[in-house]
Amino acid sequence: MSVNLHNTIPNLNAFDYERHYDSHFINQQWVLVNGISKKKAIYTFRDNNVLEIERKDTTIKTSWNLSIQNIFTIETEDGTITVKAYFKDDDILVLNHQDKEEFALYINTTNYSEELNSIEDIQEYLKEKYKKKVSKVIHKHEFYYISKSKEFGPCTVEELKAKVDNDDISAYCFVRDINEDNYAKRLRIIDLVQEL
Incomplete structure (x- = not known):
């Protein structure tokens, strides 16, 4: 994990196939947080190694593969990239680019009724999420x-x-x-x- 990622988002858990694949990863709607104020994108990783990227009125289908443990290859418009997958929480996914000092942060909105279209929406989502988490723990x-x-x-x-x-x-x-x-x-x- 890059130092930049570790400092920015501490306490990440590496993607664990047994724990995360079926229940937290596959067929879930992941909203890309990076750049949401310019262009919203929803990523859905399908069982048959199809990655659907939904933007406004278009859906792009591309591919992804799990290489080893938490390392994925994803086919993008710019070519194939290699990323390591981490979870900050059950519904916060981080894909750390292996060739650059970049990472992408995603929020799982599959079971969330409101739309995430802006930074303000994300802040409200996180506020509500952790409020519920705290009240359960209390x-x-x-x-x-x-x-x-x-x-x-x-x-x-x-x-x-x-x-x-x-x-x-x-x-x-x-x-x-x-x-x-x-x-x-x-x-x-x-x-x-x-x-x-």
């Missing part, structure tokens, strides 16, 4: 938190809220779910409390 788990460079917990969200209300800790302390081993998601107590 009521099911306990959290550790960092305050003054020390880790405390685990605590429920209600306990964290009480500590904030009593001015025992800051609402901006980072938290992690008890099932996670780091604070990479950058969740804060305030993010959890807003969803109560």
